Amino acid sequence: MFSILVDHIEKHFTRVKALNDISFTVDKGELFGFIGPDGAGKTTLFRILTTLLIPDHGKALVNGLDVVKDFRKIRQDIGYMPGKFSLYSDLTVEENLNFYATVFGTTVAENYDLIRDIYSQIEPFKKRMAGKLSGGMKQKLALSCALIHKPSVLILDEPTTGVDAVSRLEFWEMLKRLKNSGISIVVATPYMDEASLCDRVALIQNGKIMAISPPSEVIKTYPRQLFSIKSDDIFSLLNDLRQIPQMHTVFAFGQSAHISFKQEPLTENFLYEYLCKKGHSNIKISHIQATIEDCFMDLMIKPQ
Amino acid sequence: MYSPEAENIIVVKDLVKKFGSFVANDRLSFEVKKGEIFGFLGANGAGKTTAIKILCGLSYPNSGELTVGGFDIYKEREKIKKNIGYMSQRFSLYDDLTVFENIRFYAGIYGLRRRVIEERASALMEKLAMKESRNMLIRDIPLGWKQKLAFSVAIIHHPKIVFLDEPTGGVDPITRRQFWDMIFEASRNGITVFVTTHYMDEAEYCDRVSIMVDGKISALNTPENLKKQYDAESMNDVFLKLARTKVN
Numbered sequence: 370m371f372s373i374l375v376d377h378i379e380k381h382f383t384r385v386k387a388l389n390d391i392s393f394t395v396d397k398g399e400l401f402g403f404i405g406p407d408g409a410g411k412t413t414l415f416r417i418l419t420t421l422l423i424p425d426h427g428k429a430l431v432n433g434l435d436v437v438k439d440f441r442k443i444r445q446d447i448g449y450m451p452g453k454f455s456l457y458s459d460l461t462v463e464e465n466l467n468f469y470a471t472v473f474g475t476t477v478a479e480n481y482d483l484i485r486d487i488y489s490q491i492e493p494f495k496k497r498m499a500g501k502l503s504g505g506m507k508q509k510l511a512l513s514c515a516l517i518h519k520p521s522v523l524i525l526d527e528p529t530t531g532v533d534a535v536s537r538l539e540f541w542e543m544l545k546r547l548k549n550s551g552i553s554i555v556v557a558t559p560y561m562d563e564a565s566l567c568d569r570v571a572l573i574q575n576g577k578i579m580a581i582s583p584p585s586e587v588i589k590t591y592p593r594q595l596f597s598i599k600s601d602d603i604f605s606l607l608n609d610l611r612q613i614p615q616m617h618t619v620f621a622f623g624q625s626a627h628i629s630f631k632q633e634p635l636t637e638n639f640l641y642e643y644l645c646k647k648g649h650s651n652i653k654i655s656h657i658q659a660t661i662e663d664c665f666m667d668l669m670i671k672p673q
Numbered sequence: 674m675y676s677p678e679a680e681n682i683i684v685v686k687d688l689v690k691k692f693g694s695f696v697a698n699d700r701l702s703f704e705v706k707k708g709e710i711f712g713f714l715g716a717n718g719a720g721k722t723t724a725i726k727i728l729c730g731l732s733y734p735n736s737g738e739l740t741v742g743g744f745d746i747y748k749e750r751e752k753i754k755k756n757i758g759y760m761s762q763r764f765s766l767y768d769d770l771t772v773f774e775n776i777r778f779y780a781g782i783y784g785l786r787r788r789v790i791e792e793r794a795s796a797l798m799e800k801l802a803m804k805e806s807r808n809m810l811i812r813d814i815p816l817g818w819k820q821k822l823a824f825s826v827a828i829i830h831h832p833k834i835v836f837l838d839e840p841t842g843g844v845d846p847i848t849r850r851q852f853w854d855m856i857f858e859a860s861r862n863g864i865t866v867f868v869t870t871h872y873m874d875e876a877e878y879c880d881r882v883s884i885m886v887d888g889k890i891s892a893l894n895t896p897e898n899l900k901k902q903y904d905a906e907s908m909n910d911v912f913l914k915l916a917r918t919k920v921n
Contacts, residue, residue: 384813406845408816503718531762531842533716533871534909535916559843560872562909574845603878604857621850623877623907624896662846669847 370433372397372522372553373418378427380413387413388424389576395522395555400548402567403557404665410576411557412452415526418555419449431522445473448520450511452527452557458500462491462510465499466517473518480519483550487543488513505536512543523547525556529563541566561662572665579668584661591659591667593617593629598640600649609647620666627663674860675709675880675895682707682834682865683728688737690723697723698734699888705834710856710866712876715885716916721869724885725836728867730754742833755783758827758864761838765823768812772803775811776826783830797825817848824855828864835859837868841875853878873909882908884915891915 373395380388388410395401403411416422417429420440429436431443456465466488470477481488491509494502499510508528515523525544529537541563548554556567564570565584572579572587580587600606603624610619610628617629628640637654644652659667683705690698697720705711715721726732728741730750739746742756766775773794780790798804801821806814814822820840828835837856841849853875860866860880868879876882876896883893892899892915896908905911 406816406848407843409845505717527843531717531839531871533916534873534912535716537871538913559845561846604861607854620847621853621874621878623874666846669845 370397371395371430372399372432373401373555374430375414375418376428378414378417378424378429380410380417380422380424385576387576388417391427391576391578393571393578393581395553396568397553398548398551400544400554400556400566400568402564402570403555403573404559404561404564404570404661405557405573406559408575409573411573412526413576414573415449415524415555415557419447419524420444445518446521448515448518448523450515450523450525450528452530454507454511456499456507456511456514459498461496461498462502463495465510466513469514470517475518477517480517483519484513484516486546487516504532505539508532508536508540512540516547521552523552523554525554527557527559529558529560537563561660561665564661570661572661572668574665574669580664587661587664588659591664593667594634595657595659595663596628596634596637596640597622597625597655597657598628598644599625599651599653600644601651602649605647606644606649609644609649613643618666618670620663622660622662627657629667675706677706679706679708681705682742683711683867684738684740685724685728686738688724688727688739689735690720690727690732691735696888698727701737701885701888701890703883703890703893705865705867707833707865708860708863709880710860710868710878712879712882713867713869713885714876714882714912715869719885719916720888721885722838725838725867725869729757729759729836755830756833758830758832758835759838760823760827760835760840762840762842766811766819766826769810771808771810772798772814772822773807775822776829779826780829785830793829797822797829801825817844817851820844820848820852821855824852824859828859832864834865834867837866839869839871841870841872849875873907873912876908876912884912886916 371394375391375393378388378391405411417424417436418431420436420443423437432446434443436443466477487509491506529540544554569583571581606626607619607621610616610626615630615635617631619626619628640654641652681704686702688698688701701724713721727734730753741753744752776794777790798807811819841852856866881895882899883890899911903911903914
């Protein structure tokens with residue numbers, strides 16, 4: 370049985386079609402990522418899965434239960450961390466956790482094992498008001514509260530947005546441990562580099578899923594040859610590469626530019642000489658494997 | 674562009690800011706050169722926002738000598754405010770005003786005359802290919818446009834320095850890069866850019882990067898030199914090496 374099954378879901382709001390024919394499944398114990406920018410439809414989808422919003426069309430099952438008819442039962446089975454910090458700012462860390470445990474008819478002591486790793490890091494601050502915590506600490510408390518009733522499915526809406534690189538890494542290490550304990554996890558993120566940490570990812574943009582695959586498969590589907598080019602001046606490099614008539618895309622990646630071509634790629638020699646003529650120095654050109662971000666941008670500019 | 678010979682546009686010397694017994698900025702010292710893109714990085718809670726508020730003239734330090742755009746942070750705060758622009762992910766444009774009304778509002782606050790506002794608004798909408806959307810409400814335009822417009826509005830009065838506090842959080846990867854094209858352009862036009870971000874690939878676009886840990890600057894150099902210094906492949910690795918030791 371799938372932990373989550375979504376079948377041709379659609380959702381409209383007055384101004385926009387937020388979800389357009391969305392279908393996917395999540396296996397038991399899978400770490401499934403939704404990768405996409407703000408406004409892609411991730412939150413709408415998650416609100417449907419957590420029984421907070423009713424779809425216009427299609428059907429969605431969580432642990433085999435229907436999100437519309439069986440919403441009460443589903444709520445017992447899932448843990449949800451909304452994108453916006455939604456705990457009580459004027460309760461302490463400890464009070465928030467106790468509150469959520471009580472609402473679900475359990476106690477902190479009963480499920481402490483599940484949250485030990487995460488909660489122990491903020492326990493020294495348990496008397497502090499939740500509103501006074503730093504971003505990384507809020508996120509750990511929110512995850513603890515989402516887990517305290519021992520859910521079988523965890524739904525996390527952008528848990529790492531606005532979080533620094535160190536805390537992000539730690540957060541994903543925690544998710545891996547939870548997954549290994551058998552919990553199914555669906556997580557949304559705008560950070561493309563986090564995709565590689567999921568079992569499978571769905572790339573989502575403008576309410577449509579553009580691709581669903583394990584991350585290692587996504588990068589194999591990149592349809593073009595890709596080159597990474599460096600020189601001493603990234604700004605001019607980008608502009609000069611964009612002048613090449615045969616180019617398809619030129620995107621900055623840190624201090625390098627990634628370039629792909631419409632048809633046959635130009636040779637490295639040609640590119641080298643072209644850039645020399647334009648006055649670049651310390652030019653380095655290499656043929657590279659696409660990253661998830663390259664794939665995402667390629668899918669974005671494809672005519673839909 | 675960074676040039677060691679350029680004049681200092683921001684000078685921070687021994688900045689201390691405390692909240693009760695908590696030291697948010699612990700004798701911070703650094704200089705920003707005119708025209709450079711200065712990346713101001715650090716873990717959550719390292720003290721970045723506190724320092725930015727002080728540099729923007731919104732909060733006083735406990736001690737330290739600071740000038741921004743040549744103006745003293747204690748005595749010339751109003752002059753500082755006129756000479757800087759500010760944009761963050763959270764605070765940008767008014768949803769229930771149109772594109773043009775937002776431009777007029779911000780330009781008006783900075784005291785631009787009506788004719789100048791009209792000129793700059795037209796030029797801006799031309800450049801952003803948004804002429805058709807002049808009378809659309811901000812809430813009806815795509816997020817990517819909003820971000821670009823918010824940045825343009827933040828520099829509508831041609832400030833000496835623009836402060837960007839996580840300007841690209843949550844935007845799609847193409848818009849993020851178009852946004853950086855605008856930053857590069859502003860920098861070429863002589864505007865000094867002071868930017869914070871959690872995207873480490875963006876740290877590589879900066880001329881120089883500082884990394885704050887626990888209220889202090891632990892490193893400040895060009896991305897290239899930082900990578901050499903910390904024997905790291907990328908700025909992400911540099912950041913992890915420096916900030917990981919910290920308990921948050």
